[in-house]
Amino acid sequence: MRDITLLSVPFGLGAGRAGSELGPAKLVGELDLAGSLRRHGLRIGDEKEIAVASLLKAMPPDAAGYAGKASGMKHAAEVLSVSRALAAEGAAAAAAGHFPLFIGGDHSMAIGSVAGLTARYEQMGIIWFDAHADLNTETTSFTGNMHGISLAAAIGLTTLSLKDVYRAAKPIALERAVLLGARDLDPAEERFIQQSGLTYFSKTDIGRLGIEETTRRALQIACKDADGLHLSFDIDSVDPGEAPGTGTPVPGGISILEVRLALRIIGSSALLSSADFVELNPLLDQGERTSKLMHSLIAELLLAHSS
Numbered sequence: 001m002r003d004i005t006l007l008s009v010p011f012g013l014g015a016g017r018a019g020s021e022l023g024p025a026k027l028v029g030e031l032d033l034a035g036s037l038r039r040h041g042l043r044i045g046d047e048k049e050i051a052v053a054s055l056l057k058a059m060p061p062d063a064a065g066y067a068g069k070a071s072g073m074k075h076a077a078e079v080l081s082v083s084r085a086l087a088a089e090g091a092a093a094a095a096a097g098h099f100p101l102f103i104g105g106d107h108s109m110a111i112g113s114v115a116g117l118t119a120r121y122e123q124m125g126i127i128w129f130d131a132h133a134d135l136n137t138e139t140t141s142f143t144g145n146m147h148g149i150s151l152a153a154a155i156g157l158t159t160l161s162l163k164d165v166y167r168a169a170k171p172i173a174l175e176r177a178v179l180l181g182a183r184d185l186d187p188a189e190e191r192f193i194q195q196s197g198l199t200y201f202s203k204t205d206i207g208r209l210g211i212e213e214t215t216r217r218a219l220q221i222a223c224k225d226a227d228g229l230h231l232s233f234d235i236d237s238v239d240p241g242e243a244p245g246t247g248t249p250v251p252g253g254i255s256i257l258e259v260r261l262a263l264r265i266i267g268s269s270a271l272l273s274s275a276d277f278v279e280l281n282p283l284l285d286q287g288e289r290t291s292k293l294m295h296s297l298i299a300e301l302l303l304a305h306s307s
């Protein structure tokens, strides 16, 4: 496989609870993600950390303009500034022929990763693993948390346009977007899914079809006429009994066994070109249970991709 560019995003202001900003320090720092990927024979071409603190100090005026338009959304300007930096890094890594691997951070960061990647992969497909739909907009969100609008932003539904994040960005076509594992949807999100026809595999669908068949169908849809595939993986898709270290846990998630199988199948797709791993919250973890799980899931995906 291509060289990996490991991009750490220590940013958690898109979530309602503090702690997801500590994900990279845990995974990339303490658990030495790069070292263990290298020991598995994978090549890390580049390693970078988004300089969140300095970005937040020098906020561009038009970010405040967006925050004004998105009133009610919390830290909207901060999310936009960080997304811009991360879009630029992701776009550069993809243009250099690398596999961008984004380590979060809360799920609002997918606004940045997707914006940058769509500049390189104009027909990109996306598979979104999550307990939630992240299909709110600035007007439908009940919580005001930016991580709840990130999939909507990726497919062009929000006031925040991907082009404001990265000039050459382009929203992902609805036909190539797949939501998998969600089980806590807000009413507007349910309505959107019903009306738009966005592909959604609920827990019931997974139970009925089995995870293997579900993942194969998800791949088929996301890869149709695609030139790249992005996996946006929220650890809260996994059952909180097995992955407690996350800020918005929802019971009834997929099992570790299921998620491993799914990631192996997605990893084996030649079209897979980038991934986010988000919403690990080390402050809420039981020991390092969730951190270690996330660590091994990343390896699982990339090893399947390299073989």
Ligand SMILES: NC(=[NH2+])NCCC[C@H](N)C(=O)O
Pocket (backbone or CB within 6 Å): 107, 130, 132, 133, 134, 136, 141, 142, 143, 144, 145, 147, 148, 149, 184, 185, 186, 234, 236, 248, 279
């Ligand atoms: N990626 C996540 N953890 N998203 C949580 C979103 C929860 C809720 N639907 C909201 O909009 O605030």
